[in-house]
Amino acid sequence: MEELKNFSVTAERLQQLNDKELKEGGKYVVYWMQESMRAYENPALEYAIRWANDLDTYCVVVFTLIDDFPEANLRHYKFLIEGLKEAADRITERGIKFILLHGPRAEKIAGFVKENDVCAVVTDRAYTRHERKWRSDAADKLEVPLVQVEGNVVVPVETASDKQEYAARTIRKKIMGKVEAFSQEVTETKPDKPSKRVHLSGDMELNSVSGVLDQLKVDRGVKPLDEFVGGTSEARKHLTAFLRSDLKGYADGRLEPAEDATSHISPYLHFGHISPCEIYRKVNDSSAPKSDREGYIEELVVRRELAHNFVWYAPDTYDSLEAVPDWAQETMEKHESDKRPHHYTREELENGKTDDEAWNAAMKEMRERGFLPNYMRMYWGKQIITYTNTYQYAYETTLYLNNKYFMDGRDPNSYTNVLWLFGLHDRGWTERDVFGKLRTMTRGGLDRKYDVEAYIERVKG
Ligand SMILES: Cc1cc2nc3c(=O)[nH]c(=O)nc-3n(C[C@H](O)[C@H](O)[C@H](O)COP(=O)(O)OP(=O)(O)OC[C@H]3O[C@@H](n4cnc5c(N)ncnc54)[C@H](O)[C@@H]3O)c2cc1C
Known part of the structure; x- marks a missing residue:
């Protein structure tokens, strides 16, 4: 080579x-x-x-x-x-x-x-x-x-770090020091010998999307979506709208669930329909306020590539509770038999049948839109810990629903963020029932921070 x-x-x-x-x-x-x-x-x-x-x-x-x-x-x-x-x-x-x-x-x-x-x-x-x-x-x-x-990452994974990183704070400097060098545009090369008429054939023609889908024996249990249409031009439409809005006040506004003020680019990144380098350059060169640009790049580069670092360096455990740090394992062991305030079956959860309207709205948004704003993903996942009787079952249920419904599911970000709910890349917090030292999120906290009624109304449509 x-x-x-x-x-x-x-x-x-x-x-x-x-x-x-x-x-x-x-x-x-x-x-x-x-x-x-x-x-x-x-x-x-x-x-x-x-x-x-x-x-x-x-x-x-x-x-x-x-x-x-x-x-x-x-x-x-x-x-x-x-x-x-x-x-x-x-x-x-x-x-x-x-x-x-x-x-x-x-x-x-x-x-x-x-x-x-x-x-x-x-x-x-x-x-x-x-x-x-x-x-x-x-x-x-x-x-x-x-x-x-x-x-599919800005900084190649081994170049960013030669080991599994502990948290965003341990990879941030390493990766941000290299981001300029690795985000340069890849120039297009013209083929000297065009191959489009050579006599080679495949198994299927790609004349129409439905024509290919009809020939596949895939799980048809989850309905396709209108809002997210695949392809580079659709990815660029989302990005352009986000740039035109000056990043929608990202630094302060990104977590407000009712506003949904983020780029909606994750499905396109997951399927490789757009290069993260292109997004990085366009955001970095935009006229949006510095705090919004930096806030966005923190997620796009530091957090997203920390997820790639984790999945790459933990190939045997990235989809298992074994991967969380010792303090998280110990606290879960200690609190394993704490009485949970609720108990719902997986079916009740999937159909949004809990007594928390905000949680049910999040589940509806997942099922019907294939997407959730970041804060609602955290809240949704944290509540499952209190809705099921073991951490293991909570983990399996969360990952199952995440990957079944999210348009961006089955990604390094999916495995990493679901494990984040159980302490990965986080630190210990004040000890409480059920959560132990895992970071707690409650409905009271959600109500204090955000306009939950507006969120529920938005999802109702
Ligand atoms: C429980 C839970 C489950 C999640 N599951 C997924 C998943 O299946 N697939 C997925 O791509 N993301 C997942 N995330 C991370 C994050 O919520 C989504 O990437 C983000 O909400 C996607 O929306 P956006 O493209 O508008 O993001 P923006 O806020 O516009 O961010 C731009 C990009 O930065 C990256 N990014 C943003 N937040 C994070 C984060 N916390 N960690 C890593 N990268 C981030 C994503 O690639 C995102 O597209 C999950 C988070 C939690 C807490």
Whole structure:
């Protein structure tokens, strides 16, 4: 693997995942797209085009679609395919062939490479266990190099820190010191040999979103959404509206649930429809007040990339209570048998049948909108600790509902923030019943800070 000369994708973003040799005289460099489903500011795509140009070969893009992505349902798939269609159309406009394969990811890409004259494969980076496994399986099966290019965080995870960080305060300086260098625009490379007419075919045509969805055997139990439509242009619409509003007074206003005054960009980040570097630059260069810009960058870069740091360095435990610090384990052990003030079944919770109207409104917003403002996510999750009889069941229920309904669920942010409810990246607080030393959130606190009636009214519509 080489760092390509005079090129905006630098060595820190690159890793060769196997030790196979480049196939001399091969006809194609494949970009195996999985996480960065976009045609703009996608370092893996630009790297593949540039590599193909240097080798005097064609670049082609291959996406492998599976029916059973863990915990994904129709809501997520529709958004994914919308974004993928826009990416495929733009890639084709750039003269590059886009191929959609359907079936087990590693086997499919290895089969495609074997049957066609491919000299090397480039892919993008992901963090969760199954995504890592697909890449390592493909790395083993392929007879050609597999190079991974990191494009979904601003600062590559190992460059930001070489270990699991304890909290935002321990990673902030490290990451913010590097953010300028790593947020530069990735310049577009023109393919020297356009591949769009080469004779290669996939398993499915991507002519329409519904046409692809109809062919998939996916969980259809959760209804798709109108508010969030996938794709880079939709992501940019949300971002532009947010920038035009001067970041909506983010520093002070972001937590007010009734106002919902945030960027709504998390689903697009999750599906790789927009680059975090693009968001960072546009926010940083905007004329919004400094406190709002800094407040936003704290979330987009420090908190989001702390979540990536956690999932990357805790691959076996990021979705388990085992991952929380010792003080949190000890306090949960001590308070495990405290009497909970309520007891609801998972079904009652899912249907919003508690005696707290604000909590029920949050659950309704999750189910029907696939989204919740940040403060309501915290409040919603903290209450589940008091609604169930063990921490383990509270944790499992929260993660299950989070990943089932949120458009941005199943993300490093999901695992990290659900564990935050149980002490991850936090500190011990004054000891209380049920919560022990975990940070407490109560309905009284919610009422004191925010206009809860206005929130409930907003959700009622
Ligand atoms: C219990 C709980 C569960 C959560 N589940 C998810 C989830 O499944 N997926 C998800 O993406 N986020 C999750 N979050 C984090 C956060 O609430 C959302 O990222 C944010 O509300 C998304 O809205 P936005 O894009 O308008 O955010 P904005 O406030 O506009 O922030 C911009 C971006 O910064 C990042 N960000 C914001 N807040 C956080 C945070 N606390 N931690 C890490 N990154 C952050 C996100 O990428 C977000 O898109 C959860 C938080 C809690 C407390």
